[in-house]
Amino acid sequence: MELTVEMMKKLLDSAIINNEDVERAQIETIKEALMNKYGIKAPKLTQRKNRKGYVCNIPGKYVIPGGPKRPQVSGSTQAECLKNFYDYIEKSVVGTYDKNMTLQDVCEEWLRKKKGEINETTLDRYDSIYRNHLKDTEFSNLTLRKIKKFDCDDYIKTLYHKKLAYRTVKNIKTLVSQVMHYAIMREYMNTNYMSYVKINANLCAVNEYKKEAWTDEELCIIRKKSLEEWNEHKKYRFSAVIMLSATTGCRIGELLAADWSDIDFEKKTFTINKNYVNYRDVDTGNYVTQINHGKNVASRRSIDLTDEAVFWFKEMKRRNDHLGLYSEHVIVSRKGARLKHRAIDARIETFCNAIHIPYKASHTGRRTYATALKDYGVPISEISADLGHSSILTTQAIYYKRRNSREKALGQKNAAFVATLGNTPSLE
Known part of the structure; x- marks a missing residue:
């Protein structure tokens, strides 16, 4: 049988348990909730210098956009500090949808979340694509709720004018599609319109960089x-x-x-x-x-x-x-x-x-x-x-x-047909 809040109060009033027991129980409950619900280990709590309360840092991947870059939460007790940490994480993960959130806003949020989840070189590649081809564009400044398929089509068309290679355009499209998928999971938008866009390879620049092998x-x-x-x-x-x-x-x-x-x-x-x-x-x-x-x-x-x-x-x-x-x-x-x-x-x-x-x-x-x-x-x-x-x-x-x-390949092909059919007859 689980102990309810009312049962804890009665035990406390009866002096069967004390305030420290209650706090320890609260701490364990919050730790369990953090791990079970979000897969997060409880943070390290630091006691203030004046010993009046505790503080802890928010991991970078859970920082709420628009807030302090290195936020902290505090509490007069360890349990209160942990509770405030839990509330912050829940707000960050569940989020309060900003109706004016742009594609650029959610892309930057997505990149922050990716840090620590993927290796640094891959994160650098994503960030480079974002900075060079998406950031501060007319498309990225559209609010999520206003984006439609024709907006995605028009954005891809702007990439053709930049004379980008097919693979580059494909990588940009993939990044935007991943960001939109993330936005759907966070209930910021309902449809990943970029996933329906087709790239016209004929309108892309010819990639002069050849991936070759040594002969x-x-x-x-x-x-x-x-x-x-x-x-x-x-x-x-x-x-x-x-x-x-x-x-x-x-x-x-x-x-x-x-x-x-x-x-x-x-x-x-x-x-x-x-x-x-x-x-x-x-x-x-x-x-x-x-x-x-x-x-x-x-x-x-x-x-x-x-x-x-x-x-x-x-x-x-x-x-x-x-x-x-x-x-x-x-x-x-x-x-x-x-x-x-x-x-x-x-x-x-x-x-x-x-x-x-x-x-x-x-x-x-x-x-x-x-x-x-x-x-x-x-x-x-x-x-x-x-x-x-x-x-x-x-x-x-x-x-x-x-x-x-x-020449070598043609010789091999000729040899294959000679072996199969014999010498080619002359038409003269």
């Missing part, structure tokens, strides 16, 4: 020139990173985060459990570089190293040792620090220019790994596991790249 010929040149330039001139130390990426399929951030303790040369394995990332902090606007520990479960993995991959890890170590760089990091600057992604890209571009092959971004090695193995018949599931993908569809649709020249 067999290019990779052979890179391998040969990397060894020659280092052995003969001690130049282009980081050209080895191209080969490491192409023979392991790792993200460049994963290689930049790698330590020698992650590599077991005897068992020929590479344990990947961290990524070196750079992102813009949405609160301060400052750029942050840090180690993150895996995007998801699939990203944290151990891969078996091919003989070629083992060779290039050892080659990287040989080059570091020659310069006296006895660091725990696999890829290290002359000052013993980890290198940033942009610094590696710049060095790869310098090397490509020096050996007269077209520069391709560092992620090209990852696509090369997937393509080379798939072309040779390695099961797509095995390749997907090495790349740390949670779905083989990602590997197949995004990372596998056609590398044959048109």
Whole structure:
């Protein structure tokens, strides 16, 4: 049988329990309600310096729009402080719908809620889309209750005039659609009109950035020139990173985060459990570089190293040792620090220019790994596991790249029909 408020009062009046017992019961009740209803642990309460009451901070994701940026709640007792915290959270989660709330208002609220729920690089990408394509536009300043499908259609049309690539327009549409879905869940609006909008790919700009893989010929040149330039001139130390990426399929951030303790040369394995990332902090606007520990479960993995991959890890170590760089990091600057992604890209571009092959971004090695193995018949599931993908569809649709020249492909197609039908008869 549960104790009601009236029963507690009678026990208190009868001196069976005291005020401290009542407060403890209240605190436990509020803690249980916070966890069961909102999945929130009770906050840390701080006693005021004058010992008159308690205060606690509101987590950033629950800050009510338009209020103080770093709000606190207080109470004369711990139970009262917790009760006020609960009331604030309930108001934040349930919300009092502002009839004049604009799409921009709810987008900013959505971004605040996302902080802590998703990784920093993804949050930075969402925030960048919002700042560059949505913030302070005529569309974003519409009140939610006034938005109709034709408003969404008109907004997408404005993106065509900006000469944006199809993928960019699609990402913007997806962001707005997610924000509207959030607004529906919060009962701010009833219909996600953006989800009904169709993007006309023919009106989007042609994306000049091609996601390519290194060709067999290019990779052979890179391998040969990397060894020659280092052995003969001690130049282009980081050209080895191209080969490491192409023979392991790792993200460049994963290689930049790698330590020698992650590599077991005897068992020929590479344990990947961290990524070196750079992102813009949405609160301060400052750029942050840090180690993150895996995007998801699939990203944290151990891969078996091919003989070629083992060779290039050892080659990287040989080059570091020659310069006296006895660091725990696999890829290290002359000052013993980890290198940033942009610094590696710049060095790869310098090397490509020096050996007269077209520069391709560092992620090209990852696509090369997937393509080379798939072309040779390695099961797509095995390749997907090495790349740390949670779905083989990602590997197949995004990372596998056609590398044959048109002439080579046509020769293969002709050979297939010759094998099936015999030589093509002459019409002369």
